[in-house]
Amino acid sequence: MKNSEEIVENYIFDEFPGERYPTFTRGEGMYLFDDQGNKFIDTTCGPVTNSLGHGLPDFGIFLEKQMKNLAFLHRGYGHTPILKETCQKLCNLTHDEMSKALLVCGGSEAVEVAIKMARMYHIYNNNLTKTLIIGRWQSYHGNTMITLSAGGFVKRRAAFIPYLHNTSHIPPAYCYRCWFNKEPNSCNLECAQALEDEILGQGHENVSAFIAEPISGTGLCAAVPREDYFKRVREICDKYDILLIYDEIISGSGRTGKWFGYEHFKTPPDILVLGKGLAGGYFPAGAIMSSLKIYNKIADVQGVLPAGYTWANNPMVATVISKTIDYYQKHNLIANVENMGKYMFDEVKKIQKEHPTMGDVRGKGLLMGIEFVRDKTTKETIDHPLIAPPTVGRPNAFHLQLKKEAKKNHLLLLAHSGCAKGIYDGDMIMLGPYFRVNKEQIDEILSIFEKSLYNTEKEHGFI
Numbered sequence: 257m258k259n260s261e262e263i264v265e266n267y268i269f270d271e272f273p274g275e276r277y278p279t280f281t282r283g284e285g286m287y288l289f290d291d292q293g294n295k296f297i298d299t300t301c302g303p304v305t306n307s308l309g310h311g312l313p314d315f316g317i318f319l320e321k322q323m324k325n326l327a328f329l330h331r332g333y334g335h336t337p338i339l340k341e342t343c344q345k346l347c348n349l350t351h352d353e354m355s356k357a358l359l360v361c362g363g364s365e366a367v368e369v370a371i372k373m374a375r376m377y378h379i380y381n382n383n384l385t386k387t388l389i390i391g392r393w394q395s396y397h398g399n400t401m402i403t404l405s406a407g408g409f410v411k412r413r414a415a416f417i418p419y420l421h422n423t424s425h426i427p428p429a430y431c432y433r434c435w436f437n438k439e440p441n442s443c444n445l446e447c448a449q450a451l452e453d454e455i456l457g458q459g460h461e462n463v464s465a466f467i468a469e470p471i472s473g474t475g476l477c478a479a480v481p482r483e484d485y486f487k488r489v490r491e492i493c494d495k496y497d498i499l500l501i502y503d504e505i506i507s508g509s510g511r512t513g514k515w516f517g518y519e520h521f522k523t524p525p526d527i528l529v530l531g532k533g534l535a536g537g538y539f540p541a542g543a544i545m546s547s548l549k550i551y552n553k554i555a556d557v558q559g560v561l562p563a564g565y566t567w568a569n570n571p572m573v574a575t576v577i578s579k580t581i582d583y584y585q586k587h588n589l590i591a592n593v594e595n596m597g598k599y600m601f602d603e604v605k606k607i608q609k610e611h612p613t614m615g616d617v618r619g620k621g622l623l624m625g626i627e628f629v630r631d632k633t634t635k636e637t638i639d640h641p642l643i644a645p646p647t648v649g650r651p652n653a654f655h656l657q658l659k660k661e662a663k664k665n666h667l668l669l670l671a672h673s674g675c676a677k678g679i680y681d682g683d684m685i686m687l688g689p690y691f692r693v694n695k696e697q698i699d700e701i702l703s704i705f706e707k708s709l710y711n712t713e714k715e716h717g718f719i
Contacts, residue, residue, distance in 0.1 A: 283310025286690045286697060288668070296663075299701055300670040300688040304473070304506050304623070306537025308583060309690035315538040315576060322575040331569040342574040345581050346530075346545060349515045353524040354545035358561075359569050359577065363505035363531030364398030366542035367467070369563045370527045371402060374465040374499045377550045380559045383497070386464045390454055390498075392428045394675065396475040397467060397503050406467050409475045411679045424458055426450040428472070429481030432616045432627065433635065433676060440482045447481070448488040452495075460496035465527075470517035473506035474672050477625030477684040478618050486523040493526075499550070505531035505542070506623065510584055510691060513594030513621030520620060526550060533691075536583065539576035589691040597621035600687070600698050607706050612718050613638065613654070614709075622691065627675060628654055628683040637676050638683055638716065654716060655683035661715075662708040667701065 270277060278290040286309055288296045301307055322338065329336055343357040360366050371389055378386035391397065393408035404413055405421040408428075413420065427435035429447045436446040455463050470486065472479040493500045502525040507517030511533055518524060528545040535541035554561060567573070584590060601617065601624065608614040615629035630636045638654045655671040662669045675682035689701065713719045 285309040285311065286693060294666060296666045296668055297701055297704065298668050298690075299705075300668070300686055301533070301537060301690050302668075303670045304511065304686070304688045305532040307509065307511065307533035307691045308536035308538065308580065309692050310537075312536075312538070312583075314583075315536070315579060318575050318579045319539070319572060322571055326571050328567075328570055328572070330566075331563075335569075336571045336574065338571050338574045338578060339569055342578040342581075345578060346543060349581070350524070350528070350545065353547065354528050355548040356551045357543055357545045358563065359573050360542040360544065360563075360565055361540040361567050361570075361573060362542045363503075363529070364400045364403050364542075365565055366505070366529045366531055366544050367397045367403045367406065367503060368400055369544045369561075369565070369568075370467075370501050370529050371406065371465065372563065373527060373544060373546060373550060373561060374501065376559060376561055377499065377553050378464055380553050380557050381497075383461070385461050386497075388422070388424055388458055388463045390424045390426060390451065390458075390463060390466045392468055393425045393677075394428045394430065394472070394475040395467075395469055395503075396473055397469075397505075407475070409674070411674045414679055424454055426454050428476060428479065429468075429485050430472075430476055430479050430675075431482065432479065432618065435677075443482075445482065445485060445488050448485050448492070451489055452492045455492065455496050455498065460498070463496065463498050465499040465501050466493055467501040467503055469503045469505075469507060470521060471507040471512055471620055471623060472625075473503075474670070474686065476675055477627065477672060477686040478620070478623045479625065480618055480620060481521075483521060486518065486521040490523045499526040501525060501527040501529065503529050505529060506533075506688075507620075509533040509580075510590045510593055511621055511623050511688065512619075513590065513597050515590060517620070534580065535573065535576040536580040538580070539573055541573050541577055543577070584691070587692070592693075593621045593691050596689075596693050596695070596698060597624075599695055600624060600689070600702075603698065603702055604687075607702065607709075611706075611709055611713060613713055613716075622687075622689055622693070624687040626685050626687070628658075628685075637681050639681070653680065653683060654712065655685060657715060658683075658685065658708060658712040661712050662705065665704045665708050667704040667708060669705075 280288045282289050346357045389406050391406045395407050396409040397403045397407040405423045408425045431440040508530045531542040613628040616627040618625045630638045659669045659671040670686045672684050673680050
């Protein structure tokens with residue numbers, strides 16, 4: 257318990273009250289420096305946002321120039337040149353599979369708008385009963401009540417169950433721990449068929465949209481579905497006039513070695529949601545993109561999209577998104593993500609052979625998940641916690657001990673649990689270095705990671 261003098265000294269309401277946080281004063285590339293002169297390596301871009309790394313002065317210049325010209329314009333008044341430019345760039349990156357874009361200030365906001373957009377489409381299409389959103393268990397779509405409801409991240413939902421909205425969920429496309437006890441090379445895509453079963457159970461006339469991350473974010477730490485999974489999902493959605501929403505807040509904007517994660521599956525959505533690395537970490541940013549089918553249905557009846565967010569389409573966010581796209585292209589960073597991702601996976605696979613707890617290594621590009629187990633053959637999890645209130649947690653859990661050990665070695669990791677159908681059961685970390693990373697820096701990350709993993713395994717009796 258902190259004494260009153262310590263509490264008065266710091267007026268920040270921290271996510272984990274009572275934890276001692278360092279004070280960071282500057283950044284350079286993938287490195288952060290605190291006020292004691294210590295250098296830390298950020299392995300997940302804080303987390304999975306600052307894709308360009310720290311210390312690029314041009315973005316301050318871009319913002320200053322736009323601020324002097326026009327810092328804010330309400331979306332109801334009109335457009336700005338930079339808004340037109342940015343929306344066109346985004347749509348062109350999808351090869352115009354998405355034809356309209358709305359800019360917002362973050363991923364949760366973007367998912368909220370996407371769900372409203374789907375609802376308005378069905379209203380103007382005279383399908384007033386289509387209200388239900390279907391998501392997947394162990395997914396994460398944001399931290400507002402609607403986005404928490406659509407997501408299936410059990411641990412984050414647990415404390416707020418009384419406030420959540422009516423949504424539905426199906427099993428995830430999680431090949432390492434298939435909910436149907438199948439193998440990906442011989443299954444019948446039962447995880448995709450579960451969507452049709454749920455639609456029929458709920459009544460297709462009641463279902464508005466299905467939302468999914470093409471490649472999982474923090475809920476399953478970069479789980480990748482079978483290549484034809486989304487093709488089957490697309491067929492099911494089209495059969496019942498249900499909109500397909502992709503949440504690419506993490507997997508989009510180049511993170512997987514392609515501009516958008518869905519490109520790996522060659523199946524476009526009706527609505528695409530972006531955030532985090534969309535602005536390279538230099539401004540709060542999100543975007544909702546839609547096909548012409550949705551836009552024209554609303555426009556044809558002179559309808560409205562009641563997004564209702566004050567800073568939507570503001571010129572500052574448009575500026576940073578536009579300049580981030582330019583920077584990615586000028587420096588060929590998407591190709592670097594693909595190449596360095598392959599190198600990182602090859603090196604981690606070597607480490608995996610030497611460590612008894614590294615059960616699964618998964619992901620695409622510079623989005624990697626590592627799942628830790630007690631037994632690689634049975635995939636038994638390291639701990640089997642008793643049922644406990646969601647506020648209690650497991651302070652000695654393997655993933656948290658690994659995170660603490662890495663931090664002692666000045667390596668910042670993103671760690672999570674709950675992958676084995678529970679609030680706490682299962683241990684994972686996610687790696688997502690910045691897009692300008694090179695082989696030497698990856699080696700530096702993995703050297704400290706392996707040292708930290710060895711010490712954690714030793715502490716838990718594996719070595």
